[in-house]
């Protein structure tokens with residue numbers, strides 16, 4: 324366990340925050356610091372074909388140790404941290420044998436991680452909890468995932484009596500800004516399927532996510548002296564507002580859960596001459612997703628009928644539900660589920676209300692469900708991870724590798 328903790332801390336100490344305003348890959352130069360360190364470490368533990376490409380994607384191979392044909396499987400994690408909160412000078416705290424009460428993250432600023440607000444903490448009584456000092460995020464998202472993959476590979480190298488097929492691993496930049504999969508070389512990776520280690524609590528196993536689109540509505544108004552504006556002024560703000568008022572009132576993030584989709588408009592900028600609203604559409608169901616897009620188009624044509632062609636809409640698909648790509652190869656979920664059951668971990672299978680790199684990779688030809696990495700409260704100062712959860716995720720990786728070899732033996 325100490326090894327897992329030390330390894331994890333060595334990663335979170337390196338600032339790897341990504342930046343959505345940058346067009347380069349990786350979006351920030353500092354991500355190279357961890358990418359290079361990981362490539363070195365993988366060589367040190369004995370991984371083969373360790374590579375790091377011009378976009379900082381790190382890949383490596385654990386070669387098979389049996390002479391039977393077993394499919395190559397992969398494990399993927401991202402090394403950037405969210406731009407939402409500072410990831411510089413992370414100073415983690417380690418609480419051993421957690422007693423179950425409040426954890427004071429920062430005495431000076433009175434920042435407290437409390438189980439009365441963060442319910443999930445209660446299940447980790449007696450465990451070793453790694454937290455922030457209240458001034459940064461922790462970066463368990465997704466350095467916990469990296470820790471688990473590296474530790475599992477090291478374990479398999481040190482225990483050659485565990486028979487396994489070929490395993491590929493990859494660490495990617497820029498997941499937090501939605502670009503982790505963009506420059507992922509699926510062909511070079513060469514796995515038949517893979518798992519992202521990027522979920523939250525122990526047991527999570529996910530292969531359904533939103534279908535997602537971005538929406539931009541633009542209104543062109545006409546500014547006239549307000550005292551003499553009758554029949555002449557077109558106020559872009561009021562027309563944009565009219566558009567918003569036509570949206571179904573209950574289909575918004577604050578009123579939806581489980582498999583319910585929504586419209587979410589998160590930005591409104593405007594004056595009389597020009598207004599712009601930006602939003603997103605989310606739905607697990609592909610037909611409902613398409614219907615949502617059609618509804619917005621209809622609203623626009625409605626407004627055009629009433630006010631003339633001064634309003635326009637741009638809808639761009641962002642990613643799709645990976646379920647369509649996973650269901651035809653459902654054994655890859657079954658193996659992960661069985662691995663958890665064999666380890667007495669109760670699988671928690673539920674749809675993700677978001678996307679993962681795995682959803683994009685699934686559409687790029689690499690089916691890729693998501694597995695827990697153990698952390699909680701991502702992207703903020705209350706982020707924490709129990710060391711025991713990282714150990715469990717590590718065990719799940721080892722078990723999946725083992726079961727895959729077994730599964731394909733029985734098949735033959």
Ligand SMILES: [Zn+2]
Nearest residue numbers: 464465498521
């Ligand atoms: Zn993540």
